[in-house]
Amino acid sequence: QSVLTQEASVSGTVGQKVTLSCSGDSNNIGSYSVGWYQQISHGVPKTVMFGNSLSSGIPDRFSGSESGTTAYLTISGLQPEDEAYYYCSTWDSTLSARLFGGGTKVTVL
């Protein structure tokens, strides 16, 4: 069971805005910013965002935010190529360990 909690699945139509969440606690998301990773068809994970910064080559329809112990990844204007699993991750100061969420499957209807 992951210490970071993500929705199992989120879906939307082309052009719709969808928001994924990642919930933790004061030892992880409350202390460190979150990275988001995209994995298409069980391929190699790709870094989408770190903190509020887009990784190189990632379109600006992706954005990140954090509030307290929850982080969010928003896709504004969902595209068919965005269909993938998205994982959140950050560091935990108590465990001295990197944590991953269980992943959210984004489906484009």
Next chain:
Amino acid sequence: QLQLQESGPGLLKPSETLSLTCTVSGGSVTTDSFLWGWTRQPPGKGLEWIGDIFYSGTAYYNPSLKSRVTISVDTSKNQISLKLRSVTAADTAIYYCARAKRPWIDYWGQGTLVTVSS
């Protein structure tokens, strides 16, 4: 452009030791502030962090794997290595090498599939 390439045996028997190497090109493992580590993904499951290491040798491990794992750095070869002892079928996974600047991973290797089967 930084590139990471994993290598090692793809098939192991239960109780053997998994040994993988990650060769880094386009950058140095001695670059300050970066962690080098391993993450794995069992078939059909999510990502599981194994551990990270600074080039100085300071290492951090997943508590659930700590008793079986060793990660090391070879600065002369610009490589990092993973050893996982006493493997079982549950260790069957794609193993990814990665670079991180805490708390994020910014570069991933292509991954290598390791199967544990008798």
